Amino acid sequence: MTETKTDFGTCPRLLEVSNLSTSFSAGTKQLRAVDDVSFHVNEGEVLGIVGESGSGKSITLRSIIGLSRRYGQVSGEVNWQGNNLVTMPERDLRKIRGKDIAMIFQEPMSSLNPLLTVGLQIGENLTEHTDLDKRGRKNRAIELLEMVGIPDAVNRLNDYPHQFSGGMRQRVMIAIALASNPKLLLADEPTTALDVTIQKQILKLILDLSKDLGMAVILVTHDLGVAAQTCDRLAVMYGGKLVETGNTREVLRAPQHRYTMGLLKSVPENIEPRTQLYSLPGTPPSLLNLPLGCAFAPRCAHAVDECSRAKPPLVGDAHQVACFNPVNQGQTPIGAA
């Protein structure tokens, strides 16, 4: 999957996110869930966003389609076909949401309305974004359910969400998201809530669909194994900031940020069997009490003086890293982390 995606310069950019920040007021303080994040998505590619719980992955996705601005302040730019979605009025943004840019939520159990039939929940998307008549919508809904692998789709349109299992609900959500052929799918941990075999099926489904329909995907996950198998490029988030981005293979083979390195070492597949499993020391930072400098500093074994003084900027071209003392293959004496 990664072989064709090395030359980023020539790939047309589908989405360009620049200096995106989202903060919520928490009492008297401001909680910065997304802090000055910039990245892009090329047409048809799968971009992975990885990071620990609370690092701001979901809020990043929600900020892209304007779901977060009801709850907090969003600034920066989200460039979509020459328009800035951050400042776009709700009325116009609504025509892009669910049509060109669709989103799958993290929680299949709570993301479908328990009181409405699955058919209606697919249909209302079609009503909004297509010219199909009632019958056309019904046929399309059946087609979508079949596409995501729901058996006996014809007879399930009148069923309610509680009549589906978690995995099936996730498929329904994917069907809803795909209803009007989006160009970009924001998939927020589409598999975390499911058991392992179903995880694999759902991921495969999303990737197959992406390939068949030429749809770009931003796949949020905190599973590096999943990211390695599915994503063309990776963006690593920590404490609301992007700390490393680049080609999946490069990021995973030669991680430069200390946090990425730590994450990789804590993946069981990466180490010898029966050796003690490494886990990152400490806990994810509280976004309300971020250190002045690098957010990872309190947990970083390689911090230098500068780390506690200033925030490291994200630098580099294809492979970007925000670290004052990166894992720089031989250049730093601390070397192999």
Place this chain on the structure above:
Amino acid sequence: MSSISYFISRLLQIIPTFLIVMVIIFMLVRALPGDPAIAMADAKATAEQLEQIRQRLGLNEPIWVQFGLFVKNTLTGNLGDSILLKAPVTEVIFERLPASGFLALYSVLFSLLIAGPLAFVAALNRNGWIDITIRSAFQIGLSTPVFYIGLILLTFLAAKMRWFPVGGYGATFWEHMHHLLLPALTVALYTSAIIMRNLRSSVIEVVDAEYVQFARAKGLPEHIILGRHVLRNALISTVTLLGLSIGNLMSGTLVTETVFAVPGVGRLMLDAIFARDYPLIQGLTLTFAVLVSIIFLLTDMIQAMLDPRLRVS
């Protein structure tokens, strides 16, 4: 199919409740000191009349036979004669029921019309000045006694301005609407405060739910998000509350019927109590028990209609 079996099972559940109510009512008169027949009769009743009542109640028989007789009499609508009105209890009650029913429905309608939109506006502007104003206004409504509000409306709009009659019920539908407008409003001011408070908090709970966000992510217009995704879910707990506050509604109706001289069962109950008209009190208590059961059944049905998860048998 499952709706019907649900309905039937729900209907069967009423039977034990009803038996308990019957036992209580049965005991009530028999727990009074002295001869129940005297309690159930006019003070000027002749020995002959008393004997007749004893026969009907089976007072000379063992207690379980008496209870059997009571159940039989109740089911056949033979509840004796009202001491106060000198007419069969069943007849008296059925004569008064329509006015009360009209008033109750009228006030529920008012409550929903008042509480629904305001609860939504308040919830969507949570803690803003609109929300605070609405909540304070309803707080006043909640803490003012029903009869007081009724008296104020009666004094100004009916007695002074003469826009409304000061009592009665009228003969036609539109006359009912006119006569009962102030009484219904009086009851509604109280019940709507309860509904508004509950609906507001359930809207607040629902409006940030993941499925609402997901609906928004689909690009649906706001009126569909609110009407289809928020309202229905928020209504579920409000319907329960509406059912549970039937007690409030009934006591509110009772007071209001008295203040506005509405010829309903609420006022009848009050009269019966003051006159110690035991047969009538018994009959009315039974009627209220039936009504409450029906209301609970109805709210359950509405809930099952709204929430498919309740429909699984």
